[in-house]
Amino acid sequence: MVKVFSTPSCPFCVSLKHFLKEHNIEFEEFNVAEDKKAREEMIQKSGQMGVPVIEIDEKFVVGFDKEKISQLLGIKD
Amino acid sequence: MVYDLIIIGGGPAGITAGIYAGRQRLNTLLITKDFGGQVARKAVAIENYPGFEEISGLDLIQKFEKHLRKQKIDIERDEVIKIQKTPNKFLVQTQSKSKFESKTVIIASGADPRPLEIPGEKEFIGKGLSYCAVCDGALFPDKNVAVIGGGNSGFETAIFLAKIAKKIYILEYGPKVKADKVNQAMVEKISKVKILTNAASKKIQGDKFVNSLIYQDRKTGKEKTLSVDGVFVEIGSQPSTAFARDLVDFNERDEIKVDFESYQTKTPGLFAAGDVNVGRYKQIITACGEGAKAALAAYEYLQKL
Numbered sequence: 072m073v074k075v076f077s078t079p080s081c082p083f084c085v086s087l088k089h090f091l092k093e094h095n096i097e098f099e100e101f102n103v104a105e106d107k108k109a110r111e112e113m114i115q116k117s118g119q120m121g122v123p124v125i126e127i128d129e130k131f132v133v134g135f136d137k138e139k140i141s142q143l144l145g146i147k148d
Numbered sequence: 149m150v151y152d153l154i155i156i157g158g159g160p161a162g163i164t165a166g167i168y169a170g171r172q173r174l175n176t177l178l179i180t181k182d183f184g185g186q187v188a189r190k191a192v193a194i195e196n197y198p199g200f201e202e203i204s205g206l207d208l209i210q211k212f213e214k215h216l217r218k219q220k221i222d223i224e225r226d227e228v229i230k231i232q233k234t235p236n237k238f239l240v241q242t243q244s245k246s247k248f249e250s251k252t253v254i255i256a257s258g259a260d261p262r263p264l265e266i267p268g269e270k271e272f273i274g275k276g277l278s279y280c281a282v283c284d285g286a287l288f289p290d291k292n293v294a295v296i297g298g299g300n301s302g303f304e305t306a307i308f309l310a311k312i313a314k315k316i317y318i319l320e321y322g323p324k325v326k327a328d329k330v331n332q333a334m335v336e337k338i339s340k341v342k343i344l345t346n347a348a349s350k351k352i353q354g355d356k357f358v359n360s361l362i363y364q365d366r367k368t369g370k371e372k373t374l375s376v377d378g379v380f381v382e383i384g385s386q387p388s389t390a391f392a393r394d395l396v397d398f399n400e401r402d403e404i405k406v407d408f409e410s411y412q413t414k415t416p417g418l419f420a421a422g423d424v425n426v427g428r429y430k431q432i433i434t435a436c437g438e439g440a441k442a443a444l445a446a447y448e449y450l451q452k453l
Contacts, residue, residue, distance in 0.1 A: 081283035082188030082206055090225070104286030114287070120357055120378070121274035121284045133274050135182070137225065138244070 073098040073144070074126040076113040080104075084123040087135040094146050098125075150249045151177045153446050154240050156228045157256035159185030160432045161422025163212045164439030165254050165446075170219025172447045177222040177248055179240070184209030185258040186385065186423070187432055191281045191301070191308035197432055205282075208432075224248075228257070230391050233415060251453065252446040255392055255404065255413075255420040256439055259385035259430075264296060268352030269381075276358025277379045281305040285380070290314045293378035294361050296349050298325035302382040303335050309380070310338045317374055319347040319363055321383075352379055387424045399426050410445040411438055417449055 075091070075098050077084030091098050101109035103122060117124050117131040125132050127143040141147070155165045158180030169176040182188070190205035200208065217223075226242040231253060233239075240248045261279035263269060269277060278284040281295075285308060293313045295305045298320025306316045318325070318335070323346055325332065335341050346366040353360045361374045387403050389396070396413040397405040404413055404420040408427075411419045421442040422435035 078283060078286045080204070080206060080286075081280070082182060082184050082209070083280075083283060085188075085206065085210075086182045086225075110287060114357075118356060119274045120276050120287050121278055121280075122287070123283075 072126075072128065074101060075099070076101045076103050076109060076117075076124040076126070077122050078102065078104040081122050083135045087123045087125065087140075090135070090137065090140075094144070096144055096146075149175075150237055150251060151175050151222075152250065152450055153177075153252045153254065153443070154179065154238065154248055154250040155254045155256060155443075156180070156231075156240070157185070157258055157422070157424070158183040158213075159256065159258045159422060160187060160212065160435040161258070161424075161439035161442075162254070162256035163216045164436040165256055165421060165443040166216045166221055166439075167219055168440050168443035169446070170216075170221045172443070173220075174443075174447060174450070176219075177224060177250070178216070179224045179226055179228055179242060179248070181225065181227050183213045189280050189282055190304070191285075192304040194432065228391050231255075231395060231418075233395055233418075238418065252417045252449055253419070254411075254439070254442045254446060255389070255396075255418070255424055256422045256435075256442070257388040257391075257424050258435075259387045259423045261381060262384045262386045264349055264381055264383065266349055266351055268354070268358075272352050272354055272358045272379070275356065276354060276377055277352060277381065279381050281308055281380045281382075284378075285309050285312055288313050288378045291377040292375060293317070293380060294319060294374055294376045295380045295382055297382035297384070298322070298327060298343065298345070299382070299384065300327050300331055301384075303327035303331035305380050305382050306341050307331070307334055307338070310341060313378070314340065316341045317376065318343045319349055319361075320345045321348055321366075322346070385423065385430075389424055392418075392420075396420065403427075410448075411442040412445060412449075417446075419446055 103110040152174040230241040351362040395415040419442040421438035
């Protein structure tokens with residue numbers, strides 16, 4: 072289960088989502104600018120106040136860290 | 149394979165160079181971490197790019213990227229860590245350990261936000277400290293925040309945050325703010341923005357997240373504490389040029405010296421366009437213009453090989 076916490080105006084979030092789509096990774100998206108519950112969940116669980124945050128099998132990665140995300144998702148290119 | 153041209157960077161300069169190179173049918177590779185650079189992170193709408201009376205940075209860049217992708221050029225999402233020169237070609241090495249070869253290179257890697265270099269800054273990145281208000285600003289509803297930097301980007305960040313935060317402090321190191329008249333007039337109308345001049349940021353404090361910022365009033369020498377949950381750093385940018393160190397000359401700000409007719413650096417076949425070079429005016433339109441000129445100069449250079 073992959074969750075992406077992002078805001079609509081964040082360029083790194085767009086890059087991250089583009090990358091996931093490119094590799095056919097299904098993900099659930101939470102707009103933390105609007106969704107207060109998701110915002111609090113993200114801040115509490117990840118200890119982060121910055122986006123994007125991606126949750127992959129209960130592991131959190133902050134920012135569009137391509138290498139770490141690829142590793143957790145088993146993406147090779 | 150040896151490319152005709154490698155473009156490093158996916159902001160306005162790199163994208164424009166890519167469009168021109170594609171149209172000249174140069175065998176081109178563009179390497180970039182992300183598209184848009186500083187433009188995509190801009191806090192308020194762009195109102196000085198002809199043809200678009202008002203457009204967000206992200207929207208403009210998406211149009212740029214779409215235009216670029218119409219060209220027959222290769223694109224790699226990666227970060228360049230080193231450029232080397234052999235007698236006939238350049239070797240470009242990336243973070244993911246790929247190596248590419250090319251006859252010419254345009255450096256259009258732009259600039260990164262300049263850090264404060266004060267205690268607490270590194271520890272609280274992503275925990276209340278941010279260099280991207282359009283990304284993280286929405287996480288601070290009804291909170292008190294500080295914007296460090298009284299130039300245009302600081303003021304634009306404050307204007308953006310005014311829609312979200314409760315109270316915004318702008319801290320300017322000098323005795324006067326440097327933002328232009330339009331931005332100053334806009335901020336004047338927002339009562340929840342307070343401007344502090346002669347304010348030298350000293351330390352960012354907190355527990356799990358930021359809870360305060362200590363600054364020194366440079367007039368009185370006294371240290372003061374602001375209770376804030378967010379600190380947005382907007383004190384300018386520094387060029388991303390370290391990977392080219394051996395092949396170019398820098399000015400005192402680490403900007404690459406170029407010949408302004410061809411945008412060529414001291415190394416033949418190596419060009420630098422946009423915010424990364426010593427050019428005085430850092431605008432989207434000027435970066436585009438330089439990208440176009442560098443691509444045409446690279447084309448001309450290749451014809452003579």
